[in-house]
Amino acid sequence: MAEHPRRFSIGYALAPKKQKSFIRESLINLSRDRLIDLIKIDTDIPLIDQGPFDCILHKLYGDDWKKQLVDYKAKNPNVVVLDAPESIERLHNRISMLQAVSELKIVQNDRETETFGIPKQIVIYDAETLRDHRSWDGLKFPVIAKPLVADGSAKSHKMSLVYNHGGLSNLKPPIVLQEFVNHGGVIFKVYVVGEYVKCVKRKSLPDVSEEKLESLGGLVTFSQVSNLASNEKTDEKYYKKMHLDDCEMPPQEFITDIARGLRDVMKLNLFNFDVIRDTRLGNRYLVIDINYFPGYAKMPSYESVMTDFFWNVVAKNERREVAENEESGERKLVDNIGC
Ligand SMILES: Nc1ncnc2c1ncn2[C@@H]1O[C@H](COP(=O)(O)OP(=O)(O)OP(=O)(O)O)[C@@H](O)[C@H]1O
Ligand SMILES: O=P(O)(O)O[C@H]1[C@H](OP(=O)(O)O)[C@@H](OP(=O)(O)O)[C@@H](O)[C@@H](O)[C@@H]1OP(=O)(O)O
Numbered sequence: 001m002a003e004h005p006r007r008f009s010i011g012y013a014l015a016p017k018k019q020k021s022f023i024r025e026s027l028i029n030l031s032r033d034r035l036i037d038l039i040k041i042d043t044d045i046p047l048i049d050q051g052p053f054d055c056i057l058h059k060l061y062g063d064d065w066k067k068q069l070v071d072y073k074a075k076n077p078n079v080v081v082l083d084a085p086e087s088i089e090r091l092h093n094r095i096s097m098l099q100a101v102s103e104l105k106i107v108q109n110d111r112e113t114e115t116f117g118i119p120k121q122i123v124i125y126d127a128e129t130l131r132d133h134r135s136w137d138g139l140k141f142p143v144i145a146k147p148l149v150a151d152g153s154a155k156s157h158k159m160s161l162v163y164n165h166g167g168l169s170n171l172k173p174p175i176v177l178q179e180f181v182n183h184g185g186v187i188f189k190v191y192v193v194g195e196y197v198k199c200v201k202r203k204s205l206p207d208v209s210e211e212k213l214e215s216l217g218g219l220v221t222f223s224q225v226s227n228l229a230s231n232e233k234t235d236e237k238y239y240k241k242m243h244l245d246d247c248e249m250p251p252q253e254f255i256t257d258i259a260r261g262l263r264d265v266m267k268l269n270l271f272n273f274d275v276i277r278d279t280r281l282g283n284r285y286l287v288i289d290i291n292y293f294p295g296y297a298k299m300p301s302y303e304s305v306m307t308d309f310f311w312n313v314v315a316k317n318e319r320r321e322v323a324e325n326e327e328s329g330e331r332k333l334v335d336n337i338g339c
C-alpha cells in the first residue's frame, strides 16, 4: 500500500486584528496544497492540551503566554516556536530595538558608498529630566517623541513631532526623543521572512524646512502614518497617487545585508524595519523602527512567500528529527553490539 505523504500542522495564536489581516483564505489554501494545515490556537484552552503542532506561529505577549509556550515545548521538544519570546522582547523597547542596528557587523565592499545607522536619540524617563534642558541640549529640533514602550498598543504608536523646546512640556515620559531627519516624504519598509527580504516604498511625513520650522510652534501629534488601509498599498494606483514612482529605491544588496544582519543579531525570522534616506546626504540610510510580525499581507505575493517559509521550517525540522532518530538508532545498535 502506498504511504500517505506526511502533513504538517502549524498552530497560530494572533490577536483578532492580525488574524483577520493575515490568515486569509488564499494563504490557508496555498499552505494546504503544500501539505501544511494552519490551525487556530484557542487561547481560552491551555496550549498544552492542543495540537500536536510542528510549529507555533504567534504574536501574543504576557507571562502566562510565555509559560504556556515553555510548557508546550517541554512536552513537545521538536516544535518550532516562531519566534522565541525572549528575542521578540527587545523590540518592545525603542532603545533596545535600535541597539540591534549598532550591533551589526557588516563588511561593506569598496564599490558601496551607502552607509547606515540610526538617528540621534535620547531616552527621558521622568518629567523632571524633561524639564532640565541639559538632558536634551545636544538634540537638534525638530524631534519626534515616541513612547519608549512599543508593545503594539494604540498608545505605543502615538507620536509627536516637536518643533521647539516649548513643545516638550506637553509630552508624557517615558519617551524617546529622536531627531527628525528630512527624507523626502518616502519611507522604505523592509519585510523579512526568514531568508527572504522585500523592500517597498510608503508615504511618510513631509520634510520640515528651516523656514517652516521658525514659523511653527509647539508640537503636532500623529499615529501610524504609513499604515493606510491595507488594500491600498499593494495597488499600483497608490504609488501613482503618492508620487512614489519617482523615488529611487536603495540598492537591494545593501538592504539585504542589513536585513540578514538584523536577523542574526536579533535571532528573529519574522519582522520588518523602516528605513529613511537622509536627503542632505543622499547615501546615508537610517533605521527608525523595527516591528515583530508586521502586516505581511501588504507584501506582494505574501501567500507564496509565507508558504515557502513555512515549508522550509517544518521540512527542515522533520529532516533534523529523522537524522537524530537514525543517529540514536545507530548508537543503540552499537551499544547493543558492545553488550
Ligand atoms: N527620525 C525620524 N525622522 C523622520 N521621520 C520619522 C522619524 N521617526 C519616525 N518618522 C516618521 O514617523 C512614522 C512613525 O514612526 P515609527 O515608525 O517609529 O512609529 P511606529 O508607530 O512604531 O510605526 P509602525 O506602524 O511601523 O510600527 C514613520 O513611519 C515615519 O514616517
Ligand atoms: O496593521 P498591520 O497588520 O498592517 O501591521 C502593523 C502591525 O499591526 P498588527 O500586528 O496589529 O497587525 C504593527 O504591529 P504592532 O506594533 O501594533 O504590534 C506594526 O508592526 C506595523 O508596522 C504593521 O504595519 P506595517 O509596518 O507592516 O505597515
Ligand SMILES: [Mg+2]
Pocket (backbone or CB within 6 Å): 274, 289
Ligand atoms: Mg514604523
Ligand SMILES: [Mg+2]
Pocket (backbone or CB within 6 Å): 150, 289, 290, 291
Ligand atoms: Mg513600530
